Amino acid sequence: MKNLWLLLLVWFPMVCLAQIPVIETPDGKGGFGKNNQVVLQKLNIETKITGSISTNIVTMVFRNNSNRLMEGRLTFPLPEGVNVSGYAIDINGKLRNAVPVEKEKAKEVFETIQKRNVDPGILEKVEGNNFRTRIYPINANGGERTVQISYNYELKKLADHYQFFLPLNFDHPIPEFTLKTIVFQTQMTPKLEEKPDGSFQFVKNGNVWIAETHKTNYKPTQNLRVNFLQNDENENVMIQKASDNSSYFLANIIINSNERSKKLSAKTAIVWDNSLSGSKRNHVKEFALLDEYFKINKNVSVNIYFINNTFDEGKSFKINDGNWTELKTYLSQITYDGGTDFSQLKPIKEDEILFFTDGMSSFGNLNLPWTISVYTIAASNKVNFNQLKFISTKTGGEFLNLNENDPEKEIRKILYQQLKFLGVESNDSLSEMYPALPQSIAQDFVLTGILKGNQSTVKVLFGYGNEVTETKTIHLNTEKQSVKDWEISKFWAQKKLNELEIFEQKNKDEIKNISRQFGLVSNNMSLMVLEDVNDYVRYKIPPPAELQSEYNKIVKNNREEREERVQDLMSDAEEMAENLKAWWNTDFSAQQKSYPKPNSANSADGVNDISEEKIEIIQNVVPEPVAAPKVEAAPPASPVATREVQASQVISARALSSAERSIPTVQALQGQVAGINVSSDSVSIKKIEEVVVMGIKAGGKISIVDVKSDAKYMRFFESLKKPADIYQTYLKYRKDYQETPQYYFDIAQLLFKNNDKKLGLKVLSSIADLDIENEELYKLLAYKLKQAEVFDKQLWITQKVLEWRPFDPQSYRDYALALEDNKQYQAALDNLYKVLTQSYTQELANRDDGIEEVVLMEMNQLISNHKNQLDFTKINPKIVADLPVNIRVVINWNKDNTDIDLWVTDSNGERCMYSNNKTKIGGRLSNDFTSGFGPEQFLLKKAVKGKYKIETNFFGENQVNVSGPTAIMAEIFINYATGKQERKIVVFQNKTETDRGDKEGVLIGEFEF
16 A cells, blocks of 8 residues: 555635744544644745735745654635745755646646656646645655745735735744845835744845744744835836837726715615635724624615525615614624635626625526626635636625725725726837726836837826726836846736736637746646656656756657556557447356256266257256357448357257247347347247347336444434524534535435425535535535435536636536436537547556546447437447447546455356456456545446445545545446346445455345345
8 A cells, every 4th residue: 555645724814924834634534634744844925015016925835743654735825916926845855946837737747646646836826816835745754845925916006005914823833934025216224013923124225124933933022014105206116127129017006995875775685604614804904894884784685595505585674863882783793604616606686796606606606697796805814816807797786895995894885986097098019008997096016018219208008997087107218127036037927917806717728828928827727847857747847947958968869758648548448348248148147056966876878878968958948158159340330230140159059859849939039138139030020029028127226325324423413303403403503524425425314304395405515615626525515415315406516626627627527417417418428528629648548547438338328328319430340249238337536546345246146356356157347446436336237136235445545634534436227238128326435434454345225126
């Protein structure tokens, strides 16, 4: 078994990255708790400030004091409009800078290289303005890894000064702590409003002010808060020279945030996000905003609506003279539960909408039915700024950021008509200026763009609606305003990127282009570090500057190691199809019964007494499987190949005695190939097909087992039968299991079992709100949604996983099966076929070796059952075959690097498993997946009378993470691909987090024939 990989979940809950990381690892319940074995050994924060902009570099050294190798993951939010612009990790003791790589490719390369136990690093943007880095490995017994993250940030304007704020509210002392702040180009001493301790003071050194501190075992007593008086207008322009006689400029324009009165709303709708993630919003700030709202709009009707996984109408209130006490009490008592599904939003008839949410729709895509002004309001550390800006921009409302701004000031965006930036006058020497969209002026305004030539002027227009009421002229001069050591181009690129991502789908290509050229992390591009220069060559990734020379030398000498890719799985699929056909055509009926051998000395002679006729009959009925009949291609009229055999190859009538000739021909043909043509006048094609299909369809019953959770909290629910009581008990104890996915899974299972699908789905969907872009949680959700027959949501969930992991064949397969459940058969077939036609890295192809057999059965089942609705002319005819079976079992699981085994014990007591994958009666088990996501499949063409036992065995997994115990889904079929198949589904989470590998399986179901 490989080394155990543990996850370090690191959260940065404040507006700046530089808060102390809270390192957590699995707590044994599927959630996370603090880990004393993995510590932040060193923290170095360096900030450079000039004018109203800052560049921040945070360097963290993590130390692993445990005896297990670990994979680290840090997840952190950044403020509105801020992107990670630099990332580095240590390679052989030296920091190596990352390079931009397309997000899907970066993840595929990371996981491929990781399987070679080499050191890759990746930083990606996940939903909202949240960033995640994965580092592998952090060695055991004192191993250390260094991570460095850089970002650019615009300071906030407060009255007549700018302010830089750095939260330093550490929970525990840092063994080695360094803080350094450098302020450029100011004659006045920066004012320390708040500082970590008395030793932190600014000292002037030439044209800069420097303050720094170095501490050991340090826990600051205060945050860092620095004020800078506003500079004059000329000093608020900074220019960075570029190629082609061009320059990037950034101008901080001094303008008062004026406003006009407007007609107040008489009927206001409040849409309150009460999903599980909604509980993490800052409700104190939200209530402060409403308090300010009702101070001005004192007499108004308010209707409440709630959005989680459903959209529901709440109570109505009449506010008189600003008294909203009753409404406040009502909102204070809300229950937060369920995922977030913006596809459920419904039309609203009020005058305006106040939408309180983090903007992260975890359970469905945005459906925007609103045409009235929507004011989107964020008061959360994790926010999808682009989603909220899109909603407000589209409806003519405003976006309010309570997380970073004062509610007393933000409320004016709702109650008054705000002065807006409307654009700039056309100027041939200026281009690519951002913002390009109109926006309200809060406290100051920053404009960036590209200047052609050495100087020009920018005339900036401000006003209300489409009316220009004020202009500002900015003078640009590269000789006077150029700055050194400041990447103004990255501030420009960041502003452009922010606007592009509001309309992400339309701007996808340009987003990639900007991210690639300026090294910014976006929804489409990640930053990546590789250890070996040959891997940059192999995967065609441009290297960082320090490796460029060596990279060029390898390419020039044509010594590069090209990436070993499996272009497709088609050749393996063709071979597997022939294998399946041969198996299907084999008659195992002679092996269904075994009799004891007689000890009589004359037994051998007794055989000789049997007539030649009888010997031939015995040979056709008893001892060994009949060889597969010769198969020939059918005329091209049918897309499915038909097979033709001679009657003499099916059964020998020549030697039958009169008694044997009375056996019905159809009985003798049972178990042969469906759709064959027999060259005999006495047997019609139609009759043979009917008999064969009848033979496959005969009888059968599935019984599934309710695999009960052994979690301790289940004792609270033992005596409860009413769904309402179960739900209230769930809410009562949820605070103790808030971050434990298994808790939601188990209680949802209980509610479904007690026939409350609505409550079950609410609890289950909460899992989607537990983490961001987590394929393991989403696979768990998809399994349970399939079992509960919530097929539309199963489809959405599997589509998201496919977006995140298009390099996994299982992603296409899961999505295809969801399409089939939604009766989209053509799309299902096309996506299953993609599994066989995609290219894969050699490592991932090896991981999933054998998936072809499972996919072939599913494709051919679709063709057999829905051929009249399908166009399968583009499908390789060599892999098309009628393969109906009495029994099919498939297991899937939701974690990579995991080994789950499928066991099926037949009516003779023989167990089909990885070490005995073919049974005497014809049972067949697909390839044993010892890592990856599976699947494993059992097939039995013709069931023998009796009972069959289905079990799964958890052999082991190589990581433990936020999704909790491994989730297993078993799909159990009888009469598969016959047109009348039946399916039952079992979904459960493995009971143990440890490597069992024992001889005890989990019983999940039985067949009876």
